[in-house]
Structures are given as structure tokens and as C-alpha cells.
Amino acid sequence: MWLLLSSVxxxxxxxxxxxxxxxAINYYRVNxxxxxxxxxxxxxxxxxxxxLASRVAENKGSKLLIMVSIPVTLTLLASLFSLGxxxxxxISQILHAFSVALVRNSISITILxxxxxxxxxxxxxxxFQLSMFFEGIFLYAISSLSLTFLIDSSTIFSAIFLSAGLLLFLLMPSSRLSLSRDLFRVEKNVNSSLSTISILSSIGYEPLYTPSKARMLSRMLETRNTLSVGDVLTSVIGFRLSNxxxxxxxxxxxxxxxxxxxxFVLAVYGIAKILASVSLSFFPNHMGxxxxxxxxxxxxxxxTLFVSSVLTRSYELIIALTLTYLFNIALDAKLYSLYIEASLANSPSTYSIVSELSNMIGSLVSxxxxxLGGLTTTLVSITMTSLVSLKALIKNGS
Structure with missing residues (x-):
């Protein structure tokens, strides 16, 4: 029950x-x-x-993060909908990032x-699937009511969120980071010739839809000889920048x-997320x-079709965005598994750091x-960085 409520x-x-x-675009006319x-x-x-949140959870428990996120998000809503x-x-952007970081760390640690x-x-x-599904439902529901209705009904919206947050806090299992028997068993089962896996770092950043760890570990040594960490990180940088x-x-x-x-935008995003979340159930767990x-x-x-404005009909945009979500999830999982294999599971946090830096630089430059050059420059940049991300996928032997 708590996992379902966490997804909501x-x-x-x-x-x-x-x-x-x-x-920001409609009311403040940002470029x-x-x-x-x-x-x-x-x-x-x-x-x-x-x-910082992971350290707090280690000392105080993961439920505290949920409790802190509630007033942070309520403040975010008040700031956003004030239209001052x-x-x-x-402020809203900062508080949103703050709240998402708290909640995701809390849920990841509680699962562990x-x-x-x-x-x-x-x-x-x-x-991951439920979160994407419910987000799609919410987006489509708001599209049916209008963005203006959401702003005008901010008090009701905040009350619903507060109720959901308090209920999640009550239902979520108490959890503190420790050397539990599960973590102990995982560390003992890893071959002694391999570097110790930082389970928290791995799960904390790992794409939520990934190949099994057993498969990754079984292929580490053979992959090590053909694929370097540098190859994988180069592909990760290209992939993240293009995204x-x-x-x-x-x-x-x-x-x-x-x-x-x-x-219309809310509806396209919403339907695409619903379709993508359902389609994930039929997507292959491993890609050669x-x-x-x-x-x-x-x-x-x-x-390319998106940026070139070739797609204009609603069904074209929905199908294309759905496929983009699916392909991104699959490729993210593939690159992560290749990194674990190539690095022999050493320093998985490096993957997180490189990804975050690439995302930040890409967002800043986008x-x-x-x-500088309109959508043509964007299209060329997406193409070049996507081709760079092919490196590890081509060198991968399976």
C-alpha cells in the first residue's frame, strides 16, 4: 500500500x-x-x-524526509500559484528540486x-511504472480542466497533497540505513575478485527499469576485456546531452x-506517459x-521529426513522445548495466556524477x-551527441 501511495x-x-x-512560458514569457x-x-x-538527504536518512530514518518534503512542497505551491x-x-524550481530529492531518496532507501x-x-x-502512469493520469485530468482552473483551485490542490503526504508518512515503514541481513548477503555473494558494490549508490541512481544484477555480474569479466569505462562514460555524456x-x-x-x-501540451504529455508506463510491461528486459x-x-x-516540426497532429505527437520515453528508459538501463560490467561494479556513483553534470550542462546550453541558430542548431547538436552515444553500444559484444 505504501509503495502505491508513494507512486501517487x-x-x-x-x-x-x-x-x-x-x-513560466505563458505567464512570465520566458524564452x-x-x-x-x-x-x-x-x-x-x-x-x-x-x-545530503541520504546522510540524514542514515542517521534519522527515511520517514523524516517525507515529513520535511510536505511543508517544502506546500510552500512551492503557494509560491508558484501566487503569480507574483x-x-x-x-523559488518554485528550487523547492521542487528540493522536494523531489527528499522523496526519491526516502522511497529508494525504504525499498532497500x-x-x-x-x-x-x-x-x-x-x-517507476506506477509513478509514470499516475503522472499521466494527473496531466490528462488537468488538461481537461485547464491550467487556469488548477491555479484558481490551488487551495484545494494543496489540501489534497497534504492529505496524501500525511497518509504516506503514516503508512511508510520505519527505515534506517544499516548493515541489514539483506545487504550483508549481497556483499557476501559477490565474487571476492570483484570490487565491493556500493548498494546504496547503485540503487540510489540506478534507472528504475534495469536488467537483473545477476545477469550483469555474470558478464562483467568477459565485458571488461572489450569495453572500457571511458567508452561507456563517453556514451553516457552523449546520451544525456542529447536528452x-x-x-x-x-x-x-x-x-x-x-x-x-x-x-493540449498537458494532454500530449499525459497520454504519452500513460501509454509508456503500460508498454513497459511488454518491453524486453535485456537488449543486445x-x-x-x-x-x-x-x-x-x-x-529529428519533433524538432523539425514535421509532427503536428495530436496522435503523431503522442505516439512519438511515447516511443521516446520507452527508448530512453531502455537505453538508460543498457548504459548503466554496461558501466557496471566495464567498471567491475566499482564506484557506481561516478555514473551518477557524470550523468548529472551532463544533464546540467545540456540544460544550460539548450x-x-x-x-544562436534556431531549431536547426538544436537538431544538429542532438544528432552529433546521439552519434557519440553509439560508441559503447557498438563496442559492446552482446
Missing amino acids: YVAFLGLIDLVIDLI ATTLGLLASLWIFVYAVISR NFYHII NSLESEDWNYANRIF SFFFTPLAFIFLRVLGMSSE RGLAVTTLLLRLLIM GYLIV
Whole structure:
């Protein structure tokens, strides 16, 4: 029950993420450059708070993070819906990153400490799918009511969130980081020739939809001889940069380039997330080299069609965005597993740091690309960085 409620809670925060962008574009008339600056600010705050939150959870328990996130998010809603001045958007962005970091760390740590180790991947996958599904439901519901209705009903909205937060706090198992028998058993089962795996670092950043750890560990030694950590991190940088170049200005492209309404954008995002969350159940758990390369090239094709404004009909946009979500999840999982294999599970936090830095730089630059050369520059940048991300996928032997 607590995992289901956690998914709803995180889905609510996901809804607010897009709402902040829409309000910034519609009410404060921000350009693509400012949108990129806001996105990079979000990533920076999230990275810093995530590291602090994990330490707090270790000493005080993960439930405390949920309790702290409630007033933080209520303050965020008050600031966002007040429509005072642009500084309220900056404050909202910071508080949103703060709250998301607290909640995600709390849920990840609770899963680690309250479930058996063999259930971790399953629980993370279910949590991820449910979060995406409920976020899609919320987005579509708001699109039916209108963004203005959401702003005018902010008090009711805040009350619903407060109730959900308090209920989650009551139902969530008490959890403190410790050398539990599950963590002990995992460390003992890892071959003594391998470096010790930092379970917290791995689970804390690991994409929530990944191949099994047993498969990754069984292929480490053979992969080590053909694929270097540098190869994988180069691909990760290219993958993250291309994602940022595409997703950061996407709402701006919808509203300013394609001339769509906020309600239409909410509906497209919502339906795409619902379809993607359901489709994940039928997506393969492991991708070989051929499928991984094909997936990345198809992802590049879809992004190209988006940025080139070729896709204009609602069903085209929904299908394309759904596939982009699916391909990103699969490729993220693939790159993470390749990193674990190539590094012999040593310093998985490096993957997190490189990814966060790449996301922050990509978000920061994305707006300037549009200013400097329009969407053509964005398209060229997405293409180049996507091709860079092919390196590890091609060198991977399976």
C-alpha cells in the first residue's frame, strides 16, 4: 500500500514539474535560454540535496524526509500559484528540486531496508511504472480542466497533497540505513575478485527499469576485456546531452513554435506517459548490441521529426513522445548495466556524477542553441551527441 501511495506522491511532483514550465512560458514569457537556466538550476539543487538527504536518512530514518518534503512542497505551491513575479518561478524550481530529492531518496532507501534483496528490482520497476502512469493520469485530468482552473483551485490542490503526504508518512515503514541481513548477503555473494558494490549508490541512481544484477555480474569479466569505462562514460555524456537538448526546450517548442495551448501540451504529455508506463510491461528486459543501436537510431529519428516540426497532429505527437520515453528508459538501463560490467561494479556513483553534470550542462546550453541558430542548431547538436552515444553500444559484444 505504501509503495502505491508513494507512486501517487511522486506523480504529483511530476505534474508540478511540467506546470512550472508552462506557467513560466505563458505567464512570465520566458524564452528558451531562461528555460534552460531554470532546468540546470533544478539539476544542481537536486544533486546537492540528494547527497545530503541520504546522510540524514542514515542517521534519522527515511520517514523524516517525507515529513520535511510536505511543508517544502506546500510552500512551492503557494509560491508558484501566487503569480507574483519571476522570482516566484525561481523559488518554485528550487523547492521542487528540493522536494523531489527528499522523496526519491526516502522511497529508494525504504525499498532497500524493508524488502528482501531479490525484490528490489521488481519493487523499483513497479514503483517507476506506477509513478509514470499516475503522472499521466494527473496531466490528462488537468488538461481537461485547464491550467487556469488548477491555479484558481490551488487551495484545494494543496489540501489534497497534504492529505496524501500525511497518509504516506503514516503508512511508510520505519527505515534506517544499516548493515541489514539483506545487504550483508549481497556483499557476501559477490565474487571476492570483484570490487565491493556500493548498494546504496547503485540503487540510489540506478534507472528504475534495469536488467537483473545477476545477469550483469555474470558478464562483467568477459565485458571488461572489450569495453572500457571511458567508452561507456563517453556514451553516457552523449546520451544525456542529447536528452537535455531535446526535452528542456520541448514545452517551449510546443507552445511557441507549434502554437499549441497549455491544455493540449498537458494532454500530449499525459497520454504519452500513460501509454509508456503500460508498454513497459511488454518491453524486453535485456537488449543486445543490434537492438540497442537500432533503438538509439530510432530515438534520434523521432527527435529529428519533433524538432523539425514535421509532427503536428495530436496522435503523431503522442505516439512519438511515447516511443521516446520507452527508448530512453531502455537505453538508460543498457548504459548503466554496461558501466557496471566495464567498471567491475566499482564506484557506481561516478555514473551518477557524470550523468548529472551532463544533464546540467545540456540544460544550460539548450536554450542558447535555439538563440544562436534556431531549431536547426538544436537538431544538429542532438544528432552529433546521439552519434557519440553509439560508441559503447557498438563496442559492446552482446
